[in-house]
Amino acid sequence: MLQQTQVATVIDYYTRWMQKWPTLQDLASASLEEVNQLWSGLGYYSRGRRLQEGARKVVEELGGHVPRTAETLQQLLPGVGRYTAGAIASIAFDQVTGVVDGNVIRVLCRVRAIGADPTSSFVSHHLWDLAQQLVDPARPGDFNQAAMELGATVCTPQRPLCSHCPVQSLCRAHQRVSLQRKRY
Numbered sequence: 001m002l003q004q005t006q007v008a009t010v011i012d013y014y015t016r017w018m019q020k021w022p023t024l025q026d027l028a029s030a031s032l033e034e035v036n037q038l039w040s041g042l043g044y045y046s047r048g049r050r051l052q053e054g055a056r057k058v059v060e061e062l063g064g065h066v067p068r069t070a071e072t073l074q075q076l077l078p079g080v081g082r083y084t085a086g087a088i089a090s091i092a093f094d095q096v097t098g099v100v101d102g103n104v105i106r107v108l109c110r111v112r113a114i115g116a117d118p119t120s121s122f123v124s125h126h127l128w129d130l131a132q133q134l135v136d137p138a139r140p141g142d143f144n145q146a147a148m149e150l151g152a153t154v155c156t157p158q159r160p161l162c163s164h165c166p167v168q169s170l171c172r173a174h175q176r177v178s179l180q181r182k183r184y
């Protein structure tokens with residue numbers, strides 16, 4: 001629900017969804033019409049459809065057990081890509097795996113002063129490697145959520161709040177900008 005959508009918008013939908021279908025079995029037995037009806041107004045309807053398809057797959061083909069690793073989540077569940085798989089595995093199942101979304105890309109590029117195009121496959125590959133190296137093995141889910149939140153609230157696309165940033169001392173982009181300011 002939160003992909004491309006703000007938390008404030010999602011809360012009501014999430015609450016109603018969980019009240020209607022509190023278990024995977026409940027969701028698996030829902031009709032597509034019911035899913036679309038509840039999702040109405042949230043946009044990107046394929047997300048709701050895929051969520052329900054995933055629940056069906058888990059219930060009907062995987063014995064009711066949700067895959068617990070990023071690899072198997074991505075491999076076995078429809079519509080689950082690399083980012084979603086990593087987020088579920090680290091947040092729900094404590095797998096030590098990094099995640100990269102738009103916010104994390106921005107944070108990593110600034111912290112490591114990467115100026116190359118992050119949409120290129122070479123840079124993207126590097127960023128996923130970096131996220132994997134940096135993720136906290138003791139609290140991978142919290143680390144990933146913190147990295148995403150940092151990008152969403154502090155290291156914003158325009159006017160990042162560097163003076164409030166908890167990783168300012170590690171940030172190469174910030175160091176370079178500060179150095180330039182001192183010079184001129």
Ligand code: SF4
Binds near residue numbers: 107156160161167173
């Ligand atoms: S110091 Fe500034 S540029 Fe660097 S990560 Fe923090 S907010 Fe982003």
